Amino acid sequence: MTDDSRQAAKAAAQERHHRARRGVRHAWPVPLIAKVEPITTARALRGPFDYLRPEGVGVGSVLVVPFGHRDVVGVVVALAEASELPEERLAAPRRVLDHDLPPELVELAGWMASEYCSTPARALSLVSPPPGARAKLTWWANATSARAEGRPPTQRQRELLAQLPRAAGSDLPALRRLEARGLVMLERRPTRRRVRHEAVGARRAQPPSLTGDQTRVLAQIEAELHAPAPQPLLLHGVTGSGKTEVYLRAAATALEQQRGVIILVPEIALTPQIVSRFVDRFGDTVAVLHSKLSAGERHDEWTRLRSGAARVCVGPRSAVFAPIERLGLIVLDEEHDSSYKHEGDPRYDARHVAARRAEQAGALLVAGSATPRPESVHALRRLWLPARVDGRPLPPVQIVDMREQSGALHPDTSHALVDAAKAIVLLNRRGWSNFVDCRSCGHAWTCPQCDVALVLHRAQATLACHHCGHREQVPARCSECGSMSVARHGAGTERLEHDLAQIGHEVFRLDADVRDAGLLLRRFEQARRGILLGTQMVAKGHDFPDVTLGVVVDADGTLRFPDFRAEERTFALVAQLAGRAGRGPGGGRVLVQTLAPEAASIAAAARHDADGFLAGELGRREALRYPPFSHLIRIVCSAPAAQAVGEAARAIRTALGDIPGATVLGPAPLFRLRGRERAQLVIKGSERARSVRAAGAAITTVSGDRARRGVAFSVDVDPQ
Numbered sequence: 225m226t227d228d229s230r231q232a233a234k235a236a237a238q239e240r241h242h243r244a245r246r247g248v249r250h251a252w253p254v255p256l257i258a259k260v261e262p263i264t265t266a267r268a269l270r271g272p273f274d275y276l277r278p279e280g281v282g283v284g285s286v287l288v289v290p291f292g293h294r295d296v297v298g299v300v301v302a303l304a305e306a307s308e309l310p311e312e313r314l315a316a317p318r319r320v321l322d323h324d325l326p327p328e329l330v331e332l333a334g335w336m337a338s339e340y341c342s343t344p345a346r347a348l349s350l351v352s353p354p355p356g357a358r359a360k361l362t363w364w365a366n367a368t369s370a371r372a373e374g375r376p377p378t379q380r381q382r383e384l385l386a387q388l389p390r391a392a393g394s395d396l397p398a399l400r401r402l403e404a405r406g407l408v409m410l411e412r413r414p415t416r417r418r419v420r421h422e423a424v425g426a427r428r429a430q431p432p433s434l435t436g437d438q439t440r441v442l443a444q445i446e447a448e449l450h451a452p453a454p455q456p457l458l459l460h461g462v463t464g465s466g467k468t469e470v471y472l473r474a475a476a477t478a479l480e481q482q483r484g485v486i487i488l489v490p491e492i493a494l495t496p497q498i499v500s501r502f503v504d505r506f507g508d509t510v511a512v513l514h515s516k517l518s519a520g521e522r523h524d525e526w527t528r529l530r531s532g533a534a535r536v537c538v539g540p541r542s543a544v545f546a547p548i549e550r551l552g553l554i555v556l557d558e559e560h561d562s563s564y565k566h567e568g569d570p571r572y573d574a575r576h577v578a579a580r581r582a583e584q585a586g587a588l589l590v591a592g593s594a595t596p597r598p599e600s601v602h603a604l605r606r607l608w609l610p611a612r613v614d615g616r617p618l619p620p621v622q623i624v625d626m627r628e629q630s631g632a633l634h635p636d637t638s639h640a641l642v643d644a645a646k647a648i649v650l651l652n653r654r655g656w657s658n659f660v661d662c663r664s665c666g667h668a669w670t671c672p673q674c675d676v677a678l679v680l681h682r683a684q685a686t687l688a689c690h691h692c693g694h695r696e697q698v699p700a701r702c703s704e705c706g707s708m709s710v711a712r713h714g715a716g717t718e719r720l721e722h723d724l725a726q727i728g729h730e731v732f733r734l735d736a737d738v739r740d741a742g743l744l745l746r747r748f749e750q751a752r753r754g755i756l757l758g759t760q761m762v763a764k765g766h767d768f769p770d771v772t773l774g775v776v777v778d779a780d781g782t783l784r785f786p787d788f789r790a791e792e793r794t795f796a797l798v799a800q801l802a803g804r805a806g807r808g809p810g811g812g813r814v815l816v817q818t819l820a821p822e823a824a825s826i827a828a829a830a831r832h833d834a835d836g837f838l839a840g841e842l843g844r845r846e847a848l849r850y851p852p853f854s855h856l857i858r859i860v861c862s863a864p865a866a867q868a869v870g871e872a873a874r875a876i877r878t879a880l881g882d883i884p885g886a887t888v889l890g891p892a893p894l895f896r897l898r899g900r901e902r903a904q905l906v907i908k909g910s911e912r913a914r915s916v917r918a919a920g921a922a923i924t925t926v927s928g929d930r931a932r933r934g935v936a937f938s939v940d941v942d943p944q
């Protein structure tokens with residue numbers, strides 16, 4: 225075969241494959257009906273609906289269809305040869321949109337809808353192409369074969385002609401004049417809106433040669449990549465053990481196999497380093513999908529992935545829906561991170577969806593972390609990177625007992641901060657002080673919408689609710705008794721920033737009040753001295769070699785939450801922060817201030833004892849029947865009036881009935897949020913599918929009852 229005919233045969237085979245996957249069949253009869261799921265948020269609507277199938281439309285096609293009295297966008301979820309409706313009642317779609325979805329994503333959305341007790345339409349809207357934007361067209365100039373007649377072209381015009389073909393840019397008027405003379409042909413061409421990547425950290429000309437440990441785990445990953453049905457893996461490696469380099473090599477292998485790669489990261493703004501490392505290594509075949517992109521950039525990146533022009537997608541949780549076909553590898557970096565859980569409906573967990581997608585595509589899932597979740601340790605085969613790449617030990621961690629102290633910082637901590645050139649300080653509380661009350665009558669300022677204390681933000685002179693965003697002016701006097709004496713309790717990052725400034729180093733504060741986290745991190749990276757202070761955002765994956773001191777203020781703050789994951793979170797926070805210190809030749813150390821020096825999670829983190837912590841935690845979870853030894857489903861009912869909520873919650877309890885292998889806890893009241901009273905029920909079951917079905921059925925029954933109008937229901941499978 226010549227190269228050309230081989231190319232043509234390959235293209236034809238690909239086309240056949242593509243058509244077959246989309247359900248477009250060749251054999252007669254051709255499916256006449258497209259089953260379309262309109263993308264609407266209404267829970268009551270039960271699609272899909274039948275439409276006449278336009279030529280070329282298959283599963284995954286995106287259409288505009290007449291629906292009731294309006295036109296809506298819908299996705300084709302199946303084809304059929306006949307409809308139950310009489311032919312004259314079948315409508316034709318108005319338009320077929322340019323973008324379509326890979327059929328695997330349509331299937332994945334269907335699975336998500338039932339797995340998370342949501343609707344197919346809501347799940348489809350998550351996997352659908354970004355709405356609104358179009359390809360950007362710009363003028364492009366080509367030379368024609370015509371010869372100049374009459375007046376000879378000027379010097380400038382000859383220069384322009386010599387540059388063709390090229391984008392017209394600002395020379396469009398001049399090129400138009402040449403077009404009028406027949407010397408140039410102008411056309412509109414799609415132009416890619418390039419995403420600019422920040423260069424972060426040191427660039428390497430060459431990939432480093434792997435350490436023995438990296439070589440060993442990479443071999444195990446590659447063996448799995450070559451297996452017909454790859455089993456998911458957990459890459460458990462201490463901070464700085466070179467996990468990212470392992471991901472890069474695994475991605476290269478998948479690309480050599482002509483397969484696509486998804487790299488999921490917690491938050492792009494906080495971890496720009498990993499994006500730039502992938503772009504440096506693989507160039508243009510990397511696309512990024514995240515919320516900071518403009519609509520146009522998003523559109524173009526999505527299109528590059530859909531067309532196969534880009535084969536690697538790096539992004540936060542929603543990148544698990546990247547439209548990549550022939551997927552070979554999904555990496556979940558920092559798999560313990562809470563940002564993988566989506567808080568809108570469907571409340572999906574990208575880690576669970578990634579596992580499903582990998583299985584569906586026959587791809588390998590690699591979840592990586594220095595502090596993996598007990599669930600992952602229990603479920604996945606573990607590969608272990610025990611040491612930092614540079615052979616440096618993990619920094620010594622000293623527990624600082626705060627029980628006898630006033631003030632936010634222990635004197636030892638203050639001294640250490642004076643001596644350290646660069647330090648990271650973690651305090652997981654925003655604002656100045658965490659609640660405000662009246663010294664005379666005890667009146668406490670709470671949110672009018674939510675039953676929680678308001679937090680003082682001194683720089684803006686406001687009291688703010690961290691749940692709903694409500695803000696009010698700092699009171700001059702007590703609204704109850706008129707006293708001018710207002711007490712502030714506790715310290716947040718804003719207050720600590722003020723205290724740390726006394727030490728004399730520049731303080732870089734990173735918390736949700738900061739607009740441009742990336743810029744702040746770059747400024748800290750470039751500074752010679754300074755303190756990076758912030759909430760858990762400062763503990764995420766940063767690699768600053770010159771940080772010699774890490775401080776956790778109030779390490780047991782996270783332990784005080786009434787949540788079975790409190791221990792796990794506390795361990796991860798301390799261990800992750802410890803991982804940021806002592807990455808360079810200067811070495812480093814970590815101070816952990818706490819009121820609970822004996823707490824198991826804090827003591828284990830101080831010993832760098834992940835295995836000990838995980839073993840203890842898994843034992844505790846098994847005894848109490850918590851995940852991974854059960855599955856939790858949380859149902860929340862909310863409405864403006866408490867009575868309606870109580871009735872609805874009891875109705876749900878009744879509708880749930882007895883679920884074999886499961887216990888139902890509640891209904892129990894929750895604090896009022898955004899002006900809505902709330903109550904919750906928790907199903908704790910051994911069989912996930914059974915509990916999910918029971919929850920879904922109960923919601924359908926109760927929400928369909930007219931007596932429950934005004935009550936909203938939300939279902940959270942695997943609440944975090």
Ligand code: ADP
Nearest residue numbers: 432433434435463464465466467468469613767
């Ligand atoms: P982790 O993700 O496990 O915390 P990183 O992948 O960020 O660790 O690696 C830490 C540092 O070590 C990075 O600066 C990285 O470039 C470097 N590194 C990784 N592997 C090697 C290697 N084999 N040789 C030298 N340096 C390496």
Ligand code: ZN
Nearest residue numbers: 662665702705
């Ligand atoms: Zn008062």
Ligand code: ZN
Nearest residue numbers: 671674689692
């Ligand atoms: Zn509020």
